[in-house]
Amino acid sequence: MSGARSLPAPLATLAQAMRATTLRELFAADSHRATNLSHDLACGGTELFIDFSKQAITTAVLDTLIDEAQTRxxxxxxxxxxxxxxxxxxxxxxxxxxxxxxxxxxxxxxxxxxxxxxxxxxxxxxxxxxxxxxxxxxxxxxxxxxxxxxxxxxxxxxxxxxxxxx
Incomplete structure (x- = not known):
């Protein structure tokens, strides 16, 4: 990977696929999208609910982003x-x-x-x-x-x- 703007190959492939997909299509393809892409995060006495379902992202993209963050x-x-x-x-x-x-x-x-x-x-x-x-x-x-x-x-x-x- 060279430069701050380049993407690792797996993310570049997923990004290309996401450009051709609408949120309407993503919701139609996954009836559990809201559940699958929502997370309760906690640290100390604070909790935060994150809902990625309304973003142009899939569980595969999210998992790949998390893997990349872990790797880096x-x-x-x-x-x-x-x-x-x-x-x-x-x-x-x-x-x-x-x-x-x-x-x-x-x-x-x-x-x-x-x-x-x-x-x-x-x-x-x-x-x-x-x-x-x-x-x-x-x-x-x-x-x-x-x-x-x-x-x-x-x-x-x-x-x-x-x-x-x-």
Whole structure:
């Protein structure tokens, strides 16, 4: 395989076949399509329902994609990320975006969650100081605006990463 845009031969063959197929034909050919191509995924205390049936994909395509991901180490890299191993090669550290959404050790190690909490605390401290840093004559932000800034990432903190164990 050469280049990021080329497909492995099995996927290229399946992709060509899918170009000539409509969703209507796929549903007509498989009366259990919705069941066969729907999956409940869970990680920690979070569950996600994925329904591929409304996509131009077949179980053969999905299985081949999963096999290719396995062959290329995608699942191992995902597991390393969730375990807090240093996968950020540029900075030689663990990535923290999973920990930003984690609620317990099942979705991110405690040390990464602590790192994220420290960063959030520093952000809150910075935001609290914004009114004193504005140039003279410029009105400071209101307390409400500061609270809004502090809460800007709150929705993501309650949505732990999803583990794809198909």
């Amino acid at each position: 180490g995608v699942f191992a890299r995902r597991d390393a990320m969730l375990a807090g191993e240093p996968i950020n090669r540029t900075e030689n550290r663990a990535v923290t975006h999973v920990a930003m959404r984690a609620t317990d050790d099942r979705t991110a190690p405690a040390r990464l969650r602590s790192e994220v909490q420290a960063g959030e605390s520093a952000l809150r401290d910075f935001i609290a100081g914004v009114p004193t840093r504005l140039p003279g004559g410029t009105p400071p932000y209101s307390a409400t605006r500061r609270r809004q800034c502090c809460r800007i990432r709150a929705p993501w903190r309650c949505c732990p990463a999803i583990s794809h164990n198909w």
